[in-house]
Amino acid sequence: xxEDRPSGLGSWGRGGREPRVYNDGVRGSDFDEVxxxxxxxxxxxxxxxxxxxxxxxxxxxVLTGDYDFWLHIDDLASFNAAVEPLGLLPTHTPEEARxxxxxxVENDEHVDVLVARSVPTVDGLRVAFDEVWPRxxxxxxxxxxxxxxxxxxxLILTKRFGGRPKDLEDIRLLEALRSEDR
Amino acid sequence: MRPLVPPGPEAxxxxxxxxxxxxxxxxxxxxxxxxLGEDEVAESRSLIRxxxxxxxTPGERLxxxxxxxxxxxxxxxxxxxxxxxxxxxxxxx
Numbered sequence: 442x443x444e445d446r447p448s449g450l451g452s453w454g455r456g457g458r459e460p461r462v463y464n465d466g467v468r469g470s471d472f473d474e475v476x477x478x479x480x481x482x483x484x485x486x487x488x489x490x491x492x493x494x495x496x497x498x499x500x501x502x503v504l505t506g507d508y509d510f511w512l513h514i515d516d517l518a519s520f521n522a523a524v525e526p527l528g529l530l531p532t533h534t535p536e537e538a539r540x541x542x543x544x545x546v547e548n549d550e551h552v553d554v555l556v557a558r559s560v561p562t563v564d565g566l567r568v569a570f571d572e573v574w575p576r577x578x579x580x581x582x583x584x585x586x587x588x589x590x591x592x593x594x595x596l597i598l599t600k601r602f603g604g605r606p607k608d609l610e611d612i613r614l615l616e617a618l619r620s621e622d623r
Numbered sequence: 624m625r626p627l628v629p630p631g632p633e634a635x636x637x638x639x640x641x642x643x644x645x646x647x648x649x650x651x652x653x654x655x656x657x658x659l660g661e662d663e664v665a666e667s668r669s670l671i672r673x674x675x676x677x678x679x680t681p682g683e684r685l686x687x688x689x690x691x692x693x694x695x696x697x698x699x700x701x702x703x704x705x706x707x708x709x710x711x712x713x714x715x716x
Contacts, residue, residue: 474685474686474689475682494685494688497687497688498681498684500671500684501671501674502670502671502684503688504688504691505688506692506696563645563646563648563651564648564651564652581680581682582680582681582682583682588681604645604646604648605642605644606646607642609654613659613663614667616659617659617668617671618667620664620668
């Protein structure tokens with residue numbers, strides 16, 4: 442976000458990671474969140490908003506600076522093409538991204554993207570995109586702009602991918618949300 | 624009342640390291656198995672009700688989240704390091 446992060450990536454160098462060549466030309470931008478979600482929705486890419494931003498959409502006030510998507514592995518090109526006009530450029534080539542199962546698109550914003558067909562939870566359950574996608578829920582974030590989220594139970598499962606204390610916290614909040622909506 | 628003294632970089636780094644720590648399978652299972660307390664559920668539900676009442680639409684909630692993050696980041700003695708972000712998709716390696 443332009444107000445929060447220094448322009449360019451120099452001082453944010455993602456310490457310890459290899460130098461990135463693929464997005465060398467990234468520059469700061471004024472980010473229009475609605476246009477971002479519109480671009481994703483209109484791309485036709487099967488993209489699920491996950492992570493804390495999904496909790497916010499559902500009505501849980503948690504702090505977050507990034508966006509997280511779980512993307513169908515075949516829709517990587519259309520997703521990248523859709524967000525490129527907003528200045529969001531990929532950190533890896535499509536081949537690299539598919540091989541490692543994740544990448545990001547970024548400028549001053551940072552969007553983490555999972556591109557694995559399935560992801561294991563920290564406690565050993567394998568969650569498949571093709572099973573989660575048909576159960577998705579779509580919420581309108583602006584008139585005519587829908588964003589796809591996993592069903593609540595599936596969103597809880599994605600929170601078990603990370604296995605960090607904050608993921609546990611989020612699972613508890615999602616369970617509270619479920620009891621609130623029951 | 625004493626003015627708030629923000630934590631220094633070293634303290635922040637320690638807190639982030641704790642928050643970003645990946646739990647082992649057993650530890651995670653055990654933590655998940657702890658049932659939610661009634662007070663915890665009531666407090667969380669109250670928070671959710673407030674947030675939904677104040678920001679009834681997903682768009683309003685997203686806008687609030689961006690404002691809240693900006694406020695939080697502005698109050699830090701140094702900008703948040705990206706490795707401290709809350710990404711669900713980060714590698715566990």
